[in-house]
Amino acid sequence: MTGAVAPRGSRHLDGPKKILLSGVSSDAHMWNLIYLQLFIEESGHHVRNLGPCAPDELILEHCVTWRPDALVISTVNGHGHLDGVRLIRTLREAGGPLATLPVVIGGKLGIHGIGNSRFHQKLLDAGFDAVFGAEAGIMEFQRYLTMLGRNGHAVETTTVPAC
Ligand code: B12
Structure with missing residues (x-):
């Protein structure tokens, strides 16, 4: 993980979190999402999985209506750095709760x-x-x-050499 900061904006301090999980619009891969859904659920949280090829608008809509504690984006097709920047800018520009919603991205970027x-x-x-x-x-x-919602507890940055 690079440059992580303390998770922000979560409503619940402890207990299960609502995690919205999604692929990005160009990405058809799905087993990454299934893996992450199972992993997050086994970690004790609730997951709504929007699946692969989710348009930005769909992700935004679920952020607004379901009010997740965090949004987790997974992408492996190689275009994630482009889709991700476009998505997060749209989401942050929407303002309101989306301006502070914890949002992470991972995979083969x-x-x-x-x-x-x-x-x-x-x-x-x-x-x-x-x-x-x-x-x-x-x-x-x-x-x-684990640190979601516990503001003030910074997640330490781990710089791992690229492999
Ligand atoms: C199956 C597969 C496909 C299938 C997908 C079927 C489906 N419905 O899912 C099909 C045939 C459709 C496909 C298409 C393509 N694919 Co493909 N595909 C694969 C393959 C063989 C396996 C992927 C898989 O299921 N892995 C199992 C899951 C569980 O693992 P994972 O995806 O790696 O996810 C793990 C991590 O990445 C990580 N992770 C992922 N997201 C996140 C998010 C967070 C927050 C965190 C913490 C971790 C995390 O955790 C997961 C579990 O460890 C991989 C090669 C490989 N061996 O990985 C290529 C691969 C992903 N594909 C690739 C490519 C290039 C394509 C195509 C562009 C090919 C083409 N020219 O058409 C298209 C893209 C289509 C599109 N629009 O997205 C490349 C991506 C290259 C890159 N990013 O550097 C790969 C790596 C193959 C390669 N070596 O070149 N593909």
């Missing part, structure tokens, strides 16, 4: 293998709270979930 970590800062600058590249361990993500 580009098509450059060892060079994908250069996209992490771009995604963070665009508005994501944390970026989990291919080199990030799933336990780092679980740690982020």
Whole structure:
């Protein structure tokens, strides 16, 4: 994980969280989403999985109507750094609760293998709270979930060399 900050804006301090999980509009891969859904549910949280190829508008709509505690974006087709920047800008510009909703993105973010970590800062600058590249361990993500809603407890940044 690169450049993570303390999760913000969550309504519940402890207990199960509502996690909205989604692919991005260009990405047809689904087993990444199934894996993450099971992992998050087994971590004790509620998941709404929008599936692959979700348009930005659909994701925004579910953020507004379901009011998740966090949005988790998964992408593996290599275009995630482009889809992700567009999505998070749209979401942050919508304002209101979406301006502070914890939103993370992870997976295979580009098509450059060892060079994908250069996209992490771009995604963070665009508005994501944390970026989990291919080199990030799933336990780092679980740690982020655990810290959700406990503002003031920073998630330590772990800089892992790109693999
Ligand atoms: C199956 C598959 C397909 C199937 C998908 C079927 C389906 N309905 O899911 C089909 C044939 C449709 C397909 C199409 C394409 N694919 Co494909 N596909 C694969 C393949 C073989 C397996 C993916 C899979 O199911 N993995 C199992 C899941 C559980 O693992 P995962 O996806 O890696 O997810 C893990 C991590 O990435 C991580 N993770 C993912 N998201 C997140 C999010 C967070 C927050 C966190 C913490 C972690 C995390 O956690 C998951 C569990 O460990 C991979 C190669 C591979 N071996 O990975 C290529 C692969 C993903 N595909 C690839 C490509 C390029 C394509 C195409 C562009 C090919 C083409 N030219 O048409 C298209 C894109 C279509 C589109 N619009 O998206 C590339 C992506 C390259 C990159 N990013 O560097 C890969 C890596 C193959 C390769 N080596 O080149 N693909």
